[in-house]
Amino acid sequence: MANLLANPEFWKAVASLAWPAVALTVFVKLQPVIRALLTRENLTLKIAGMEVTVMQAAESLGAQVADLQEKVAGLQSVGQPNDVVTTIISGSNKKSLLWVDDFPSNNVFIIEKFRQDGIEVTLSIETQEALELLRSRKFDAVITDLGRKELGVDHPMAGLELIRKVRAHGLQTPILVFAGHRGLQHSDQLKAEGATSVTNSGVDVMAFAEKYLGKA
Template identity: 35%
Template sequence: MDLLSVVSSLAWPIIAGLVIWRLLPTIKNVIGSRGFTVKIGSAELTVQEVSDKLLKTTADIQGKLASAGASEYSVMESRSPLPPLRRVLWVDDHPANNAYEAAQLQALGVDVVQVESTGQGIEALSTAAPPFDAVISDMARNENGSFHAEAGLELVREMRAGGRPVPVFIYASHQALARRSEILAAGGNGVTSSPTQLFALLRKVGEFPQEYTAD
């Protein structure tokens, strides 16, 4: 693991902890509220407004960390400016597992389309207009009534066999990291179990349309 990955993996929990600490009074108000509004200073906010604010704050943190990582890679690789990252396809048989990450991407201006199987993913790639800029997939999935331990790897292989050059990243448990070399050899562009590293990988594909715009 390179120095940037180590720093990124350490930075996210530290910064997330600081955010939670700063917002702890608000979180306590939300938890203790028996209604749908929370009193914060002289303002009265709905629980949804508080939740949206927390989401935007963490999305902004993720975006800044990812941009810092991508900038470092750009310096090392002398890359030209990247286009916006506008659409991402997320393949996972349990979309709820990635709901927060997907919401963070949407808060950064990225359109996220979620499907639950390799077949649905390939169909979405074939019919997408405008096209997807990147694909995220879990590794193991229940598909068509059976368990596929290598569904993510199979998706990578099927995409490359079909001549689809869209960057694809495996976002799964630590067990998938042991298959990194095999996934990369099949045409995958990255493997991670860290949300911060996932955002950094995506940021190497394109800029988040609404970077640094969280209120």
């Protein structure tokens, strides 16, 4: 089992499963083993081109699974068809996405899933670099966090600054703010400045990608 968990191909396979319904079963069954293993050694692996520890990978997958469970429970409680899960596991044509986040490793499974679906994902860790990328080439969509540390300085509203500058340059690229509870607190302001949508849910990220990067 230790050899399996240390194998990057295992984690790529988890990311590419009937996402994430089967991943839920895998994660729940393996979670005790993962935690026991990590008390003995600190394994690292590469997912979506990023070095992450097995614990980081497990926590990232666990957060996304919990998010899915909450979304599915909400849909079932009101008797609506589970369109969210259908959206998640459907394919995508090759499109380009700019993801701006100073800790992209927090979202390795979503990024890996996008790339396996043929979406070209470009990562940026700060606002100025992201703006230069947007000026130099066309992106079909942008995902940004809200607060970032840039050049050693905390910028709690960096995502808002990025949105303002993108819109000031006349770019109408769809922008999703993917942040925590604080992002939701500033949702109205972010949308007023030009954000297409604001969420703290990985499920909503997948739905956003399906809408703007999915099937033509």
